[in-house]
Amino acid sequence: MSRARISIDRDFTISEVPRRLFGSFVEHMGRCVYTGIYEPGHPEADEQGFRKDVLALTQELGATVIRYPGGNFVSGYNWEDGIGPVADRPRRLDGAWHTVENNAFGLHEFVDWSKKAGTEIMEAINLGTRGVEAAREIVEYANHPGGTYWSDLRAKNGHKEPFDIKLWCLGNEMDGPWQIGHKTAHEYGRLAQEAAKAMRLVDPTLELVACGSSNSGMPTFGEWERTVLTHTYEEVDYLSLHAYYQEQEGDAESFLASAVDMDHFIEAVVATADAVRAKGRHKKHINLSFDEWNVWYSRPGDPDSPEYLATQPWQQHPRVIEDKYNVTDAVVVGTLLNSLLRHSDRVKIANQAQLVNVIAPILAEPNGPAWRQTIFHPFALMASLAKGQVMRTEILSDTVETSRFGAADLVDASITWDEESGKMALFLANRGLEEAAQVQVRLGGFDAGEVTKAEVLHVPSGLDRFAKNTLELPRQVGMRPLDGVAAAGDQLTLTLPALSWAVVELSVAKK
Numbered sequence: 001m002s003r004a005r006i007s008i009d010r011d012f013t014i015s016e017v018p019r020r021l022f023g024s025f026v027e028h029m030g031r032c033v034y035t036g037i038y039e040p041g042h043p044e045a046d047e048q049g050f051r052k053d054v055l056a057l058t059q060e061l062g063a064t065v066i067r068y069p070g071g072n073f074v075s076g077y078n079w080e081d082g083i084g085p086v087a088d089r090p091r092r093l094d095g096a097w098h099t100v101e102n103n104a105f106g107l108h109e110f111v112d113w114s115k116k117a118g119t120e121i122m123e124a125i126n127l128g129t130r131g132v133e134a135a136r137e138i139v140e141y142a143n144h145p146g147g148t149y150w151s152d153l154r155a156k157n158g159h160k161e162p163f164d165i166k167l168w169c170l171g172n173e174m175d176g177p178w179q180i181g182h183k184t185a186h187e188y189g190r191l192a193q194e195a196a197k198a199m200r201l202v203d204p205t206l207e208l209v210a211c212g213s214s215n216s217g218m219p220t221f222g223e224w225e226r227t228v229l230t231h232t233y234e235e236v237d238y239l240s241l242h243a244y245y246q247e248q249e250g251d252a253e254s255f256l257a258s259a260v261d262m263d264h265f266i267e268a269v270v271a272t273a274d275a276v277r278a279k280g281r282h283k284k285h286i287n288l289s290f291d292e293w294n295v296w297y298s299r300p301g302d303p304d305s306p307e308y309l310a311t312q313p314w315q316q317h318p319r320v321i322e323d324k325y326n327v328t329d330a331v332v333v334g335t336l337l338n339s340l341l342r343h344s345d346r347v348k349i350a351n352q353a354q355l356v357n358v359i360a361p362i363l364a365e366p367n368g369p370a371w372r373q374t375i376f377h378p379f380a381l382m383a384s385l386a387k388g389q390v391m392r393t394e395i396l397s398d399t400v401e402t403s404r405f406g407a408a409d410l411v412d413a414s415i416t417w418d419e420e421s422g423k424m425a426l427f428l429a430n431r432g433l434e435e436a437a438q439v440q441v442r443l444g445g446f447d448a449g450e451v452t453k454a455e456v457l458h459v460p461s462g463l464d465r466f467a468k469n470t471l472e473l474p475r476q477v478g479m480r481p482l483d484g485v486a487a488a489g490d491q492l493t494l495t496l497p498a499l500s501w502a503v504v505e506l507s508v509a510k511k
């Protein structure tokens with residue numbers, strides 16, 4: 001049995017929980033939109049063709065803000081193709097995913113869907129093939145009250161009231177050579193600066209996200225951030241980060257330590273942003289938007305891989321990267337969320353990529369059911385229970401040495417405290433593949449009351465760490481009661497099974 005001691009103190013907090021950390025992502029990619037959130041004719045479709053089963057799961061997931069419409073897709077997308085009468089919308093080739101886009105779903109549909117889902121919109125603009133003019137026009141279309149060409153067109157298309165979209169991404173992964181309209185940091189920085197300026201001249205209340213690196217392994221990582229922020233510092237509010245993790249060659253220990261890499265990535269980008277702040281003598285801080293993150297198994301030979309599909313005839317919404325997640329993936333996702341919460345003084349937005357079917361917590365069969373993948377559970381519980389303040393957690397844990405990310409604590413945690421409700425929530429992971437972990441938590445400045453929830457996700461008996469939820473067995477892996485949680489005074493003790501993710505919620509009183 002491994003051991004961990006965790007300490008918090010009532011006076012040591014990181015930030016109020018940024019609700020936008022529980023964001024998701026809908027891209028026109030594979031079956032995320034078509035036969036994902038939107039499938040006219042499906043038995044669960046509403047009058048607009050939105051799948052009610054997927055809407056209900058989105059609400060249960062607790063996603064707060066949803067990035068749209070891409071992703072790589074946005075860098076070749078004309079937003080005007082998705083407005084006006086559906087019958088008049090053009091069919092186009094989407095070069096990013098080698099598919100045919102019929103534009104039956106566009107901005108109005110996404111706004112209506114978001115209202116039903118109860119989610120905020122994070123709209124991405126195309127800075128690959130387009131530029132300043134399209135950027136300011138979409139803002140006028142979306143947010144201007146009326147009396148101008150674009151705002152009146154919105155009203156004519158059925159929405160008299162402005163959409164009032166506050167959060168905008170200035171392009172997507174523009175550092176990546178695969179991106180349509182890929183740019184150097186200097187080219188992108190100047191374009192983003194001018195697009196941001198023009199957009200803010202239409203609506204000064206916008207919050208803007210500049211593209212950071214596509215991942216921390218990019219050869220331009222660091223220099224890209226520095227150059228882009230040197231141009232855009234005064235114009236933008238956030239810089240983006242993207243990261244996808246996967247188990248490589250059976251090295252589960254390293255994979256389970258992915259959050260150590262996420263910690264380093266975030267800290268490096270914060271340092272770079274603050275260096276630009278110091279050099280430019282800027283007053284404000286640039287915060288971070290981790291607007292794509294998840295587990296993603298890239299297998300170029302698979303029939304649903306982008307590499308394979310690129311060799312096939314053009315299709316409409318084929319299956320693309322429909323990863324099936326297992327118990328290990330769920331533990332990793334829980335620890336990635338812990339990393340985001342622990343850095344919530346600077347990471348204010350995060351979007352798990354994507355919402356449904358494409359590397360997603362929700363799977364939905366065309367004309368069939370929808371269900372929760374393993375990774376659904378940590379996300380949903382954290383989105384619903386992480387409230388109030390994120391506490392500074394000091395963890396003294398036995399460690400595991402990993403080949404990719406060095407030493408990692410066997411026990412990983414984040415803790416939130418909501419003074420208003422008097423509830424504390426602990427999100428805990430045991431990275432140990434074989435051993436249970438005994439955890440002792442000191443709740444400095446608090447008296448523990450009743451434990452109101454204690455649940456764990458681990459390997460179901462008779463199965464192994466690769467157990468998944470499938471069409472045939474959609475509830476094979478889920479949350480189960482966690483027994484033996486003891487709370488008294490300022491102490492909480494519990495035992496985490498091997499390879500597990502757990503949540504404990506309890507009432508606390510201030511001492």
Ligand code: AHR
Nearest residue numbers: 070071072073172173353
């Ligand atoms: O989420 C899938 C893809 O991953 C996105 O389109 C792109 O931005 C990233 O490379």
